[in-house]
Amino acid sequence: MNASSLRRFGQVLLIPILAVFSALLVGAVIMWIFGDDPIAAYRGLWNGAFGSARAWSTTIRKMTPLILTGLSVAVAFKAGLFNIGASGQFIIGTVCSVAVGVNFEGLPAFIHLPLALLAGVAGGVLWGFIPGALKVFTGAHEVIVTIMLNYVASLFAAWTVYAGGTQGQTPGPLWDRTAGAISRTPEVFMSARLPWIFAEPYRIHWGVAIALAVALVMWWVIFKTTLGFSTRTVGANAKAARYAGINVRWITILTMMIAGGLAGLAGAIETLGLNHRFAPEFTGGVGFDGITVALLGQTNPIGVVLSAFLLGALDAGSARMQFDSGVAADIIQVIQALVLAFVAAPMIIRQIYRIRKPGDQVEATVFSSGWGR
Amino acid sequence: MQKKRNLILLTLTLVMALLLSACTVAAPGAAPAAAPQQAPAEAAASVKIGLVTDVGRVNDRSFNQSAWEGVVQAAAALGLKEGDDYKYIETQDSKDYVDNIQQFVDAGFNVIVTVGFALGEATIAAAKENPDIYFIGIDQFQVEELPNLTGLVFHEDQSGFLAGALAAQLSKTGIIAAVLGTDLVPPVVAFGQGYELGAKYINPDIRLISTYHPGEISQAFTDPEWGAATAKQALDQGADVIFGAGGITGNGALQEVAAAPGAGVDVFCIGVDTDQWETLPAAHPCLVSSAMKLITPSVVELITMYGKDGTMTAGNYFGGAGLAPFHDFEDKIPQEVKDKLEEIAAALADGSLTTGYGQ
Numbered sequence: 001m002n003a004s005s006l007r008r009f010g011q012v013l014l015i016p017i018l019a020v021f022s023a024l025l026v027g028a029v030i031m032w033i034f035g036d037d038p039i040a041a042y043r044g045l046w047n048g049a050f051g052s053a054r055a056w057s058t059t060i061r062k063m064t065p066l067i068l069t070g071l072s073v074a075v076a077f078k079a080g081l082f083n084i085g086a087s088g089q090f091i092i093g094t095v096c097s098v099a100v101g102v103n104f105e106g107l108p109a110f111i112h113l114p115l116a117l118l119a120g121v122a123g124g125v126l127w128g129f130i131p132g133a134l135k136v137f138t139g140a141h142e143v144i145v146t147i148m149l150n151y152v153a154s155l156f157a158a159w160t161v162y163a164g165g166t167q168g169q170t171p172g173p174l175w176d177r178t179a180g181a182i183s184r185t186p187e188v189f190m191s192a193r194l195p196w197i198f199a200e201p202y203r204i205h206w207g208v209a210i211a212l213a214v215a216l217v218m219w220w221v222i223f224k225t226t227l228g229f230s231t232r233t234v235g236a237n238a239k240a241a242r243y244a245g246i247n248v249r250w251i252t253i254l255t256m257m258i259a260g261g262l263a264g265l266a267g268a269i270e271t272l273g274l275n276h277r278f279a280p281e282f283t284g285g286v287g288f289d290g291i292t293v294a295l296l297g298q299t300n301p302i303g304v305v306l307s308a309f310l311l312g313a314l315d316a317g318s319a320r321m322q323f324d325s326g327v328a329a330d331i332i333q334v335i336q337a338l339v340l341a342f343v344a345a346p347m348i349i350r351q352i353y354r355i356r357k358p359g360d361q362v363e364a365t366v367f368s369s370g371w372g373r
Numbered sequence: 374m375q376k377k378r379n380l381i382l383l384t385l386t387l388v389m390a391l392l393l394s395a396c397t398v399a400a401p402g403a404a405p406a407a408a409p410q411q412a413p414a415e416a417a418a419s420v421k422i423g424l425v426t427d428v429g430r431v432n433d434r435s436f437n438q439s440a441w442e443g444v445v446q447a448a449a450a451l452g453l454k455e456g457d458d459y460k461y462i463e464t465q466d467s468k469d470y471v472d473n474i475q476q477f478v479d480a481g482f483n484v485i486v487t488v489g490f491a492l493g494e495a496t497i498a499a500a501k502e503n504p505d506i507y508f509i510g511i512d513q514f515q516v517e518e519l520p521n522l523t524g525l526v527f528h529e530d531q532s533g534f535l536a537g538a539l540a541a542q543l544s545k546t547g548i549i550a551a552v553l554g555t556d557l558v559p560p561v562v563a564f565g566q567g568y569e570l571g572a573k574y575i576n577p578d579i580r581l582i583s584t585y586h587p588g589e590i591s592q593a594f595t596d597p598e599w600g601a602a603t604a605k606q607a608l609d610q611g612a613d614v615i616f617g618a619g620g621i622t623g624n625g626a627l628q629e630v631a632a633a634p635g636a637g638v639d640v641f642c643i644g645v646d647t648d649q650w651e652t653l654p655a656a657h658p659c660l661v662s663s664a665m666k667l668i669t670p671s672v673v674e675l676i677t678m679y680g681k682d683g684t685m686t687a688g689n690y691f692g693g694a695g696l697a698p699f700h701d702f703e704d705k706i707p708q709e710v711k712d713k714l715e716e717i718a719a720a721l722a723d724g725s726l727t728t729g730y731g732q
Contacts, residue, residue, distance in 0.1 A: 054479075058472060154589045158557060181559035182490070200502075201475075274468075280557050280590040281428070281467040281491050319469060322462055323476045329465045 016296050016303070018349050019342035020310065027335040031327055040325040045332075048320025049313035055320070057202035061274065063312030065090070067211040068266035069290030070297060070304040071218050072259045076142075077299040078222055079255040080235035085131060085146025086263040087287025088153030089124040093264025094271045095157045096123030098278045099174060101188025101271070112191040117268050124264015125257045127153060132256030136249040142256065150284065158280045161185050174278070184279035194273035205273035212305065214265065219301035231255055263287055292340040311336060420451055420484060420680050422459040423477030425470065427489030428591075431461050434652035435620055436668065440488045440511050443672025450673070451680045470495035478503055484679060486511065486672065490560070497522065507685045509675050511668060512560060518688040523675055525690050527666040529560045530730035531721050532694040533567025533618075536643045536664035538717055539696065540568070540614035541575035542710045543641055543661065550582040550607035552600050552626035554619025555593035561585075564618045564645060564664060566730045571717075582607045586622055597625025604629040608640065618645035618664070627656040637702070648697035661702045667693035 028038035049059050069086045076083035097120035104112060131145035163183040164171035176186040194205040222228040233241040234251045242248050266286065271278060293311055297303030314336060318329040342349055349355070424444050426437040441461055448459040462473045470492050477485050478499065486509045487496045493513040500508045500522040508522045515524035540549045551568050554561045565583055572579050584603050586593040604615050604626035615630050617623030623645055630642040636658040644663035649656060671692030678684040695718060699706055720726035 054475075154591075158589045162557065163559075181562060183557040279467075279491075280555075283467075283589075283591050285466060316472075318465065319462060319472050319476050323460070323480070326456070326460070329463060333465075 012298060012300075012303075014355065015346045015349055016298065016307065016343060018353055018355075019296065019339055019346075022342050022349065022352065023335045023338035026338050027331055030334060031331060036327045037325055041321050041327040041331070044321035044324030044327075045314070045317035047324070048317030050317075051320070054201060055316065057198065057204050058316035059309070059313045060204055060208055061312075062315040063308045064208045064211050064273075065266040065270050065286045066289055066293050066308035066311055067215055067305055068262050068269070069287050070293030070308050071215060071290075071301060072262035072266070072287075073290045073294035074297060074299040074301065074304050075218060075222070075231075075262065076255055076259040077294060078228075078235050079231045079251060080238065081132075081135075081252065081255060081259070082143050083128070083131075083146055083256065083259045083263075084143055084291070085127065085149050085260070085287070086266075086290040087284030088146065088150035089127040089260040089263035090267040090270075090284040090287040091150075091153040091157045092123040092127045093120035093267030094278050094282065095160055095174070095267075096120050096264070097192075097268035097271050098185050098188060099160075101192035102174065102186050102277075104192075105189055107191055109191040112189065113194065113272065116188065116192040116272055117265065120264045120268025120271070121261045122264070124260040124262065124267065126260070127264065128256040128258070128260020129253065132253035135256075136252050150287075154284065157278065158183070161278060161280060176277070182279075185277045187276045188272060192272055193276060194269065203274065205269075207269035207273040210265075210269060214262070215301045215305050218262075222301065227254075263290070289336070292336055292343075295343045296339060420448075420453065420458065420676075421480075421482040422448055422453070422484040422486065422676060423480075423482040424459075424461040424486040424488065425473045425477070425492065426461060426463050427491055428464050428467055431463055433620070434624075434649075435646050436511070437463075437488050438652075439647050439666075439668035440486060440672055443669040444486060444676065446669065447673045447676035447680065450677060467491060471498070474499045478506065483507060484509070484676060486676075487513070490514075490558070507679050509672065511672070515689050520687045521685050523686040523690050524688065525668070525671055525675065525692055527560075527668075527692050527694045528721075528728075529563035529664075529666065529694060530567035530570070530728045532664040532666065532696065533564040533616075534571035534574070534721065534728040534730075535696045535714055535718060536564075536616055536662070537568035537571025537573075538575050539571075539662060539710065539714060540616060540641075540643060541572040541579050542713065543706075544576075544579065544612075544614050545639070546611045546613045547576070547578065548580040548582065548610065548612045549614040549616070550604070550610075550612035551584070551616040551618065552603045552607070552623060553583060553585045553616075554622055555588070555590055556585045557590050557593070561619060563730060564616075567728050568616050568618075568664070570729045574717075575713075582610060582612055586619060594620030594622055596622045597628070600625030601629035604642075605633075608633055613640045614643065615640070616643045616645070616664070624649075624653055624656070627653060627660065631656045631658040631660070633659075637705075644697070650697065650700045657701065660700075661706065662699055663697035665693075665695055665697050667695070 031038040031041055048055055050056060069090060072086045073083050097116045100116040100119040127149060130149060131142045134140040134145050135142045160172040160174040161183045162172035163175055163181050174185045176184050194207050196205050198204045230246045230251050233246055234248050238248050275282060289311060293304055293307045296307035314332050318332040321327060322329045422444050424441055429437055431437050431441050444459055453459050462476060464470060464473055474485060474495055484507045488511045490512040493510060496508055496510040496513060500519050504521055509525055511525045513524045514526050549572055551565055553565045556562050569581050572581060586596060586599060600622040607615055615626055617626035627642045627644055630636060630640055633640055640659060641661045642656060642659040644660055646666055648665060649663045650660055
C-alpha cells in the first residue's frame with residue numbers, strides 16, 4: 001500500500017471513527033446529566049463485549065445477522081436504492097426457512113440444511129423483488145413500499161404461527177400443535193440446524209462463517225465484476241448509466257432481489273443456528289439496525305463487517321453494563337442512533353472537528369438518489 | 374451568507390438530536406424506587422435475588438413492576454441491600470433472555486425471578502444447567518417438574534369470570550365490551566374468555582363486544598390509541614361496561630371511558646393484572662375494579678419460603694386471582710352485587726363452579 005492510498009484509506013475511516021467517538025461522548029454526557037456514572041457504564045460495556053470468552057461469543061453472535069442485513073442495505077445503496085425493508089425480508093426469510101426446517105423429517109442434513117437456507121434466501125429475494133418491480137414498472141418509491149411490506153411480513157409471520165382462538169379460528173399452518181395456546185412453530189429438525197462451532201455455553205454457530213464469506217463475495221461482486229460496475233453506475237447517475245447502455249430497470253430489480261436475499265439469509269441463519277423456531281416475539285429489529293451498519297460501513301462490504309462488529313459489541317455489552325452500573329440499556333440505542341445521525345450527516349462531524357472536505361473521489365459515495373428522480 | 378445559514382441549520386439539527394435522545398432516556402430516570410444504587414459492599418448475605426424483566430421497563434405499572442415490588446418487599450423482610458443483594462435487568466430484546474439470566478448466574482445470585490411466559494424456555498434451560506440456583510418463572514406453566522424451578526401461574530379465567538359477572542350486573546344497556554391485547558398470548562385469551570363466560574353466567578342474553586388487537590405481539594400491548602378508539606366504538610354501540618386487558622393498550626381503553634360523558638354513573642371500566650386504581654389514576658372516574666393476578670404477594674411468599682430454610686417449590690404454584698377492591702365505588706355498588714361476587718368467588722375457590730374456560 002503506497003502513501004497516497006494509505007491516506008485515502010485513513011480519510012475513509014476518519015468520519016466513521018469520529019462519529020462513533022462523538023456518539024460515545026454525547027452518550028456519556030447524557031448519562032452524566034441523569035446522574036449515572038458513564039465511566040462505570042463504559043467499563044461494564046467493555047467487559048460485556050470483550051471481557052471474557054463468553055463476552056466475545058456474545059459479540060460474535062450479535063454481529064452475525066448484522067453483517068447480512070448491513071450488506072442488504074449497503075448493496076441497495078450502491079444502486080441508489082434505500083432498502084428500509086431488510087426487517088421484513090429478514091422475517092420472511094425466517095418463516096420460509098422454518099417452514100422447510102419443520103417439515104421433511106428424515107432428509108439427510110447435507111440436503112435439508114442447504115434447502116432450509118435456500119428457502120430463507122428465496123423468501124427474501126421475493127420480498128425484495130416486489131418493491132424493485134413496483135419501482136421500475138409503476139414508479140412507486142421503494143422506501144414507501146418496503147416500509148409497508150415490513151408490516152405485511154410481520155403480520156403474515158404472526159399468522160403462520162397463530163395458535164387459533166377459542167372461538168374456533170383456524171390455527172396457522174406452522175403452529176406447534178404441542179404448544180397448547182402458545183403461538184409458535186415447533187423446533188426445526190436437527191438435520192436442518194446449523195452446527196455449532198463452539199457449543200454451550202458459547203453458542204457460536206457456522207452462520208458467522210457464512211456471513212463473513214458472503215461479505216467477501218459481495219465485495220468481489222460490487223468492485224470486481226461487470227454487474228457490480230453497472231450497479232454502481234446506476235447508483236451514481238441513472239441517466240448516464242442508461243446512456244451508456246446499462247439496463248437500469250433490470251439492475252434496479254436485481255439489486256433489490258439481492259438485497260432481499262441477503263436479509264432473508266440473515267433470518268434463515270438466525271433461525272437455523274440460534275433460535276431453532278419462530279415465535280411472534282422475534283422481531284426484525286436487526287433489519288433496521290442494518291441501516292446503521294451500512295451507513296457506518298460507508299456501504300463497503302468490508303466496512304459493513306467492521307461496523308457490524310462494533311454494533312454487535314455494543315449490543316452484547318449492554319446487559320453487563322446495566323448489571324454493573326445500573327444504567328438502563330436504552331442508552332445503547334441512543335448511542336446507536338447518534339452514530340447513525342453522525343454518519344448520515346458527515347457535515348456535522350466536519351464542522352465539529354474542522355475537517356476540510358477531502359478530494360471529491362472520496363466523497364463520491366452516493367447514498368440514495370432520494371425522491372423525485 | 375449561505376455558509377453561515379448552513380452552519381446554523383446544522384447546529385440546530387445537532388441540538389434537536391440531543392434533545393430527542395434526552396427524551397428517550399428520561400423514562401428510566403423517573404423509575405419509582407427502581408434505580409439501583411451501588412451501595413458499599415457489606416457482609417455477604419445468604420440470599421441474592423436477581424430479576425429479569427420481560428421486554429419493557431421495570432416500572433411498567435403491570436407485570437414487571439408487580440414482580441419487582443414483590444422482590445423488594447421480600448428482600449426488605451430478609452434485610453437485604455439493593456444493588457448488592459438484589460437487582461434487576463431490563464430486557465431489551467427477546468433474544469437477550471438467556472444472556473440476561475446468565476449475568477445473575479455468573480455473579481453468584483441464588484434466586485432468579487424471570488417475568489413473563491416468553492422467558493419460559495430460557496428459564497427452564499438455566500434451571501437445568503444450575504441446579505443450585507432457585508428459579509421463579511412468573512406466568513410460566515411447568516409441564517415437567519424441576520426441583521429448583523417454580524412456575525408462578527394464575528387462574529386468569531377466574532378473575533376474568535368475576536370481572537364479567539360484575540360487568541353484567543352493572544350494565545343497564547345489556548351490552549358490555551372487552552378491549553384485549555393480542556390473542557397470540559394465552560393469559561390474555563383466558564382473561565377475555567373468562568370475562569365472557571362470567572357475564573353470560575349472570576345474564577345469558579348479554580351482548581358482548583370483545584375485540585383483540587389485530588397487530589403483532591410487539592405492538593399489541595403498547596398501542597393506547599387503538600385501545601382508546603376501540604373503547605370509543607364500543608361506547609358508541611351502547612356498551613356501558615368496558616374491560617381493558619392488554620398492558621398500555623388496555624389502559625388507553627380505560628382512559629377513554631374515564632373521559633366519556635357519564636363516566637362512573639352510566640359507564641364503567643374494569644382494569645387488569647394489578648389493582649389499577651393504584652397504577653392508573655387517570656382511570657379513577659370509571660374504574661370500579663380490576664381483574665387481578667396477585668403477583669406481588671405470591672413472589673414475596675415464594676422468596677420468603679426460600680429465604681427461611683431454602684425451600685424450593687417444584688412445579689407450579691398457583692397465585693391468587695380475583696377482583697381488586699372497589700375503592701371510591703365501594704358505596705355505589707349495590708350490596709346484592711357484592712354478595713353475588715363473593716358467592717361466585719367462593720364457588721370457584723372450592724371447585725363447585727368452573728368457569729368453563731378451555732372446555
